[in-house]
Amino acid sequence: QVQLQESGPGLVKPSETLSLTCTVSGGSIRSYFWSWIRQPPGKGLEWIGYIHHTEGPRYNPSLKSRVTISIDTSKNQFSLRLSSVTAADTALYYCVSPSMDVWGQGTTVTVSS
Amino acid sequence: DIQMTQSPSSLSASVGDTVTITCQASQDISNNLNWFQQKPGNAPDLLIYDASNLETGVPSRFSGSGSGTHFTFTILSLLPEDFATYYCQQYGDLPLTFGGGTKVAIK
Numbered sequence: 001q002v003q004l005q006e007s008g009p010g011l012v013k014p015s016e017t018l019s020l021t022c023t024v025s026g027g028s029i030r031s032y033f034w035s036w037i038r039q040p041p042g043k044g045l046e047w048i049g050y051i052h053h054t055e056g057p058r059y060n061p062s063l064k065s066r067v068t069i070s071i072d073t074s075k076n077q078f079s080l081r082l083s084s085v086t087a088a089d090t091a092l093y094y095c096v097s098p099s100m101d102v103w104g105q106g107t108t109v110t111v112s113s
Numbered sequence: 114d115i116q117m118t119q120s121p122s123s124l125s126a127s128v129g130d131t132v133t134i135t136c137q138a139s140q141d142i143s144n145n146l147n148w149f150q151q152k153p154g155n156a157p158d159l160l161i162y163d164a165s166n167l168e169t170g171v172p173s174r175f176s177g178s179g180s181g182t183h184f185t186f187t188i189l190s191l192l193p194e195d196f197a198t199y200y201c202q203q204y205g206d207l208p209l210t211f212g213g214g215t216k217v218a219i220k
Contacts, residue, residue: 035209044200044211044212044213044214045157045200045202045211045214046211047208047209047210047211050209058207059208060208060209061114061208062208094156099159099162100147100149100159100162100202100204101159101162101168103156103157103158104156105156106156
């Protein structure tokens with residue numbers, strides 16, 4: 001059974017870069033596309049982007065200029081970087097399996113000085 | 114972007130009721146649609162994929178139908194554990210997009 005675990009700072013200052021990592025266990029990351037999805041407090045779900053280990057990343061155009069998703073197959077991890085963050089980027093960030101059937105528990109990131 | 118219009122945004126129902134939620138896509142997505150359940154404090158759970166296929170382990174009181182632009186999600190005979198928020202999500206085209214959610218509350 002694949003399991004996902006997000007890790008990274010829970011507090012980021014405005015204008016700085018948010019960095020999160022997702023560790024995949026119980027399965028190989030060398031398959032299909034692995035996603036990052038976020039959910040602002042009390043709001044709905046937004047797809048940030050996904051990555052394939054050979055085909056590379058695809059991003060949501062609404063965030064494309066600020067997002068970088070990378071993958072490290074040796075560590076079975078994929079990562080998210082979101083630059084120039086503002087309070088609007090405060091959210092619960094999830095990493096998600098290719099079929100959307102497995103989600104990490106989510107990690108809350110607050111943007112505040 | 115494909116817009117997913119989900120309705121209603123909220124509803125009140127009683128245990129034993131049948132509940133139907135609809136999701137309208139702004140363009141044809143064939144059957145490339147998921148339905149999720151989310152309870153407070155938890156990540157979303159995939160219930161239905163490809164518009165009508167029940168995810169393994171999901172009770173048969175949940176069902177989905179539709180293709181193209183119009184989709185429905187039904188819960189037969191609501192149980193107390195079904196009170197939650199439900200989301201549709203399309204994967205017919207990038208960016209992947211979600212409906213706004215339907216909160217199913219106890220009447």
